[in-house]
Amino acid sequence: MRATNLLDIRAVSKTYIVDDEPVEVLRNIHFTVAEEEFVTVIGESGCGKSTLLRLIVGLDIGYCGDILLDGTRIAAPGRDRGIVFQDHRLLPWLSVEQNVALGLDASDESPAAVKQAVAANLDLVKLADFGRAYPHQLSGGMAQRAAIARALVAKPRILLLDEPLGALDSQTRAYLQDELLRIHQRGKVTMVMVTHDIEEAVYLSDKIVVMEPRPGRVRGIVPVELPHPRNRAAADFIAVKERVLASLVNGPPLCFDAAPKSRPIVPDGRARRFG
Amino acid sequence: MSRISLTVGRPSIASRRGMAIPCVLILGWIVVGSTGLVDRHFLVPFQRVVTVPFLDPDGRTVWLGLAASLARMVAGFAIGAGAGALLGFAMGLSRFGNRLIGPSFTAVRQVTVFAWIPLLTAWFGNGEEAKLVFVALAALFPMALNTQQGLRDVPVAYRELASVLRLSPRRRFTRVLLPSALPSIVVGIEIALISAWIGTVGAEYAMGFGRGVGIFLVQGREQFRMDIVIVGVIALAVVGYLINATFRSLLARWVPWRGNPS
């Protein structure tokens, strides 16, 4: 199988301080992502999966344990990682091209090279004709594809996807799932995606990390060894789905805290301030 | 925005830092003033400004002036804000009213309120009438504008809700339109109060005659008493500040659903 581990997450824990009280969000997370692998992290809301992505991308660096990318501990955002948020986060005052070009801002590429890379990536996400458009002129799916292009334009080693399809209707969702697969295969990109949709996880990934909440822990890791394209109605597909569901439901008993305020719901946007 | 309780229990870091510049300035003032490096006509010693409102016979008139100005402001504000609210409701509630009054109101509003002074003095002289009319005018425009905008910007969703619930016009007004417009109206009241205060002092300053902080200022200038002028300006600023501060605290009580003004 795959030889090397590109991403190595070892004993990662994360605690926020909210109202002078510690709130444990992640506890002792372990898993690895191999080169060109598609890994999905699944779990109910509040299990810290988005936090985990923010740690990997480097937006939040105050954690215990190690997140190693090619053996190097992550301490800041870097060109080797791209991220697609659930909301596309395209800057509304820039055209699609300009938004995508931002991905190469930190590089020393010549303007011509930037232009070419932008065109190539827009082509990859099938938005070649919409380079001049503004975000508000795009549909939700198109905007998400533009965001993918922006994340890919700097040729990251790994692409992180934070529920990128969560806000889309089911038809667009199904279409984009195939697009993601196509981009994954064509671009040979390693992807780590967070989702709460089991079918989506089974359909896309090579490996599913199942998490439980409060505090976020890894409950189990389910490999998906089905060939692509996968058939959602096939028996083996459903079998994998059942396994994931079983590990979600039947794992060690879930522990619910009595006090609702200790729920670690920390809005993404706010997190920075507590660090 | 940074309302996270990082500083709970020791709220003074931010406020201590805020006091730094004013303290340094006052200290500099005292030092420079006592060394006499700068012409004393320009830079009155700090101690003098502190004592003038209490010890100097001319300076003491600032209290009477302040009382007169405040009374004038309150009266003018009551008239102007009342009329402004009526205008605002007329424009904000009825399309007929908005079409009838709106364009004229917008046009007249463009005339800087101070530009009314020569006309008002010609019409009403320099006495109390002209000043009251001017103060009322200063309060009227922001009040009417904010009332109208608040009503105009009531979200369509709420209007539709009111229609769906088949609310009576009165309930529609008291339960939907007014509460939704209230934050804007309250801001209108605040701006109207501040404008009324500036208008009061401005009217006194430009029209003269009688008592008031503005007249105190003019007299200080005519007698070339810098200490008096500074006391007058401070009185002007303090009242403006107090209006603002009181209002911020009232706001939270009156419009609890508005959240914290930031």
Added chain:
Amino acid sequence: MVRFFFKTLLAVSFVVLTSTWASAEEAPQTIRFGAVGSGYGQQVGTQVVSIAHIKGFVQDEIGNPAVKLDWNYFTGTGPAINEAIANGQLDFAQYGSLPAIIARANGVPTKIILSGGGTNIYGVVRSALSIKTIADLKGHSVAIQKATILHWSLLETLAANGLSEKDITILDLKTADQLAALAAGSADASFGTVNVLPLRDQGIVRVIYTSQHDNPRATGPSAFLVTEAFAAKYPELTKRIVRGFVRGAQWVAQPENREEALQIWAKSGVSYDSLKQEYAGELLHDRFDPRLDDFFRGQYADGIRFSKDQKLIRKDVDLAQWIDPQYQDAAFASLGLTNFWPSRNRDGIAATN
């Protein structure tokens, strides 16, 4: 807004109507007097009108305690009094010639009933400058308020010294702003009234000229005026009030009252010392000569000509129509003061009887 306009219209017409209605009565409930005041302190000015007010001569002459006398001393000068008269807020006023001429030319119906006496006009320059005489002002900036007697006096004085308006830069500023401009150095000189003396005492300016001393004709003239409406409705009352004014002038003219007069005027906020210097070496008898004589007429005629030259007024003013000496004559006769003040000729020289 427009509703407001109607309200003002209503208010104005109400004021006009009520004042007309009120004057149809036997005696008015209040009689309103206006004059120039200055400074803080009490409602009092520095002219004869304040003496007639404070010493009770007018109240005394009216003799009817039911009639309320309302004395208004305006901190703003001419324009403010003009507006008050035009609004029907004043019945009598004493103020400088130029604003009165402007009001008259604009059709504000008044009559001149007495001379108010002259106001000394000082020419001051910043202490730092080497200017010694009026002629030295050439090329400098002078701060005055235009369309006032100061403006008139400045140009008269320049002409007397062989200069014209073109030789200097005029900065049109109100009194307080003149002081600021001088102190900050943005004006080199100023023409002003007794108000400039504190500035001299603080060492900011030097006085290089006083009109009373150097050019009496350019001393700021003033007059008592009555509105035509009041004089027409209450001719008898008008006569009595003028008698009260004349008694004020007579009281001021007595040397033994000089000290008390200065004390009264000092209540206006102009300092006693300044007032003492203003009238130093001079008889108040001469300064506050109430006669509408050739000297007075000459000064007002000058003022009218000046206003026309400077395009301050669009219509001419007929001085003969404006001045109404009947009240003065009656007062002099009944008080036995016909020769108390000698008639002066055009140049201010008292005619020898």
Added chain:
Amino acid sequence: MTDRSLIARPVAHRVRWRTPSFDRISFYGLPLVLPLAVLTIWQVATVRGWLAPQILPSPSDVAVTFIDLFVSGDIVTGLAISLRRILVGFALGATGGLVLGVALGRSIRVEQYVGPSLRAIAQVPSLGWLPFLMLIFGLGETLNYVVIAKACFVPIALSTAAGIRNIPVRYIEVARVLRLRRRTMVLRVVLPGALPTIFSGVRIALGHAWIAMVVVEMLADTAGVGYMMTWGRTLFQIDIVIVGMVVIGIVGFAMDAGLRATERRLRQWTPDHV
């Protein structure tokens, strides 16, 4: 008595207003009713002599004076002077305000030290500063520039700071993830993100500047539109005063309309907002 009797009314009311014929008439006709009424009453009042002409000149007199002052160039020169003052003062104040605003918005420390003082300064209207500024700068153009610059400085600084602080954290995170260079960060993320707020500050600033200028010209200057009005008052020619008000109103209106248009163009990426 019951609610039912009240319900029908608003619906009927609204339907009536939706009929096209009435709408067109009311749309174009109604705004003219008040101005025409005022003009008529004004004209009648002066013709009938309800008010003394020196207090209320007739509309035709005002129109004639307006044309006179326009043809003679008094209005044009006065306006040119006033507008130049606004321009220079605004350029000075806006630059300073922008710089300080960026500092306030980006640095909590600057905000803590300078913010309270700035807000306190904002409490004192230009009128209050005038006596000081006159003493320091004397009379003349410098004073005008300083007063106008001060009037622009504070609102622009405050709105810039607010605009920068209120940029959604989502965008800042995007910038961090993409590791944008400082320049790109400011030009492409911070300023455009803060632009709507900054621009509303600019509109407030220009409004304040215009007011401050009129006040200074009326109280302490010898040129410009404000002075023209004071002069009209001194000469007791109310027609000049009214012409001055009209000119001030027109310029104020034009400025605001121009700014609104600019704002719309600047925000073309979100045509659905405002």
